[in-house]
Amino acid sequence: MTKCGYVSVIGRPNAGKSSLLNWLVGEKIAMVSHKANATRKRSNIIVMHNDDQIVFIDTPGLHETEKLLNQFMLDEALKAMGDCDLILFLAPVTDRVKYYEEFLEKNKKNIKHILLLTKIDNVTNEEMLAKMTEYEAYNDKYEAVIPVSIKKGTKHSDILNDVVKHLPEHPYLFDPEILTTEHLRDIYKEFIRESIFENISDEIPYETDVLINKVEEKDNVDVIKATIIVQKSTQKGMIIGKGATAIKRIGKDARLKIEKLSGKKVYLELFVSVKKGWTKNKQGLKDLGYDVE
Incomplete structure (x- = not known):
């Protein structure tokens, strides 16, 4: 067993x-x-x-x-x-x-x-x-x-x-070929968040989040559209950067991470939206997937 x-x-x-x-x-x-x-x-x-x-x-x-x-x-x-x-x-x-x-x-x-x-x-x-x-x-x-x-x-x-x-004798709970039970959308979201933290200064608070709007799997490329959520308009400016340099850097870094995992070409399009105080109310948290009791 x-x-x-x-x-x-x-x-x-x-x-x-x-x-x-x-x-x-x-x-x-x-x-x-x-x-x-x-x-x-x-x-x-x-x-x-x-x-x-x-x-x-x-x-x-x-x-x-x-x-x-x-x-x-x-x-x-x-x-x-x-x-x-x-x-x-x-x-x-x-x-x-x-x-x-x-x-x-x-x-x-x-x-x-x-x-x-x-x-x-x-x-x-x-x-x-x-x-x-x-x-x-x-x-x-x-x-x-x-x-x-x-x-x-x-x-x-x-x-x-x-x-x-220290584990019990038990049949496999999952297919041994898979590495995670997470949906790819959730992994993509985390890769984008990680790229934000790696490419933007420490002034960007960790409350910054990402909403995956669309994932379209085509034969040769996966198309992903996502929105970066911040709490202040000044933070939006930092995410985009002068001449959109910062958001391009974030997008390139996240795309390479996703491609390495998926083994496929990725087209990643990022938007930025201000959602004031989303971390401070239950509805704002639920909208982004955090089901607060």
Whole structure:
């Protein structure tokens, strides 16, 4: 009998969750950004390991805030924590242990978890060992601690072997040929958002969003039309740029990302629209796909 189950990837904003998942699946699927709280919704990323299937759930970072959009994001992470077979908690090695303590408080169902010590490239071996010693005080809470360094040669199996140990025997939940259950439209949206954050200065707030208006699949090319949503007219000017240079740069970067995933030529047309205060009311959030309760 094969093993198969859901594994939620949890951590504070910018802990490296999406980067880890892209590395494990071997494809760029999850959005990666230097901006905190870039990931907004849960998404499933499927990894086959030998004969077993792991359904990883990418999640927004754990954080506290009163903003409606952020409350939606926190709810997404908490739902993922409560509805899985195993949790991977990502703890950057330079973080204080208090973030882990806060996670333990939020893990209401005491779901089993593995602690991944990330970003160890940034510290010496002595500093890494000292941090692992700090976590030993909680060794009755976690199943394992795994230091992770993609640059220094951590292998997929270093993580996946431990993950599979804690999954139930179960038939595959999804076709083993697919990498994600996400709709292509949602992946395209995230690629465009990522390109905005990469190509525009830090003055653009992370609340900037994207609405996919149309996807038309033709024989030789996919035609995608999308609208970038901002909250202020000054932000619209920054997105477009002088002589439309900024939006052209965003469009080229996003198009290359989409083409790499789809293996097909893409024609991408971008528009910009101002929607004042959309993050502050339920209807504005629902219009952009965030179903706030």
